[in-house]
Amino acid sequence: xxxAVILATPQERAVEAARQVALVVSASLFVALxxxxxxxxxxxxxxxxxVQDFGxxxxxxxxxxxxxxxxxVVYLVEGASGLPVFSPSTVxxxxxxxxxxxxxxxxxxxxxxxxxxxxxxxxGKKTFARGVIAAALAQILLFAGGLTWLYxxxxxxxxxxxxxxxxxxAAQVIKVLFAAxxxxxxxxxRS
Numbered sequence: 027x028x029x030a031v032i033l034a035t036p037q038e039r040a041v042e043a044a045r046q047v048a049l050v051v052s053a054s055l056f057v058a059l060x061x062x063x064x065x066x067x068x069x070x071x072x073x074x075x076x077v078q079d080f081g082x083x084x085x086x087x088x089x090x091x092x093x094x095x096x097x098x099v100v101y102l103v104e105g106a107s108g109l110p111v112f113s114p115s116t117v118x119x120x121x122x123x124x125x126x127x128x129x130x131x132x133x134x135x136x137x138x139x140x141x142x143x144x145x146x147x148x149x150g151k152k153t154f155a156r157g158v159i160a161a162a163l164a165q166i167l168l169f170a171g172g173l174t175w176l177y178x179x180x181x182x183x184x185x186x187x188x189x190x191x192x193x194x195x196a197a198q199v200i201k202v203l204f205a206a207x208x209x210x211x212x213x214x215x216r217s
Contacts, residue, residue, distance in 0.1 A: 046093065053089055053097035054104060057081035057136075058111035066116050071189040072128040073176075076113040079168060080201040082136050083161045086143030087209035094140030102133065128189070131175020132168060139164045139171075143205075152213040157206030165198050 060081030064074045086094035105112045108121040112133065119127040125134065146160035169191060176186035 049089065050093055050097045050100055053085045053093070054101040054111070057085060057098070057101050058104070058109075061111060061113040064113045066114075067193055071193055072116045073132070073172070073190050073194070074113050074116055074129075075194060075197055077201070078113050079132070079136075079139075079165075079198070080205055082139050082168070083143050083164055083201060083205040084208060086140030086164060087147045087157060087160060087205055088212060089140075089144060090148045091141045091144035094144040095137045098137040098140045101136065105133070128176065128179055129172070132172035132190075134175070135168055135171030139168045142167055147209065152210055154206055154210045157210045158202060161202040161205045165202055169198075 057078060061076055061078040063077040065076070066074045082098060085097050088094075089097060101111060102125065106122045106125055110120075112120075112124050113129075115124050115127060115129070117127060124130070143160050143164035146163055147157055150156060172190045173183075173186045176190045177183055180186050180189065
């Protein structure tokens, strides 16, 4: 169990606050870098195959629920303001339009995905199995958000699943396993 640290002086508290802000912003930029690794699947689907969601899972697992949530809120604000942090849109959207576009359901649940992954992983022993379960639960939430949004676009559950699920399941299993392995190893080395 983590020990509580009591920061005695205002300077120590200010330095710790700055460290936490830097950690959250750095995590949002890590997800932005992951978004650059992408394989467009057009004309099959407007949803690209990207490493972006791996970054979201890893941030949630490594930073925990609150900081992971904060990092992904910062990420969405960066993207909504027009910064090129999202995976390149296959239909030419940018900024807030991309959040409201076909991939918007996935983007909008990123903070909740990171929160769920972190929350499930930070309770109990940091084992690989716990990491896989936490990342898998978060991945299910990600698909639920993305497919719900695609359903409203297509008015068909079958079409939404075709566009946002079938092409991605195998890659998501690999991402879940890698994120769990990295987070477990990192957390063990820090303990």
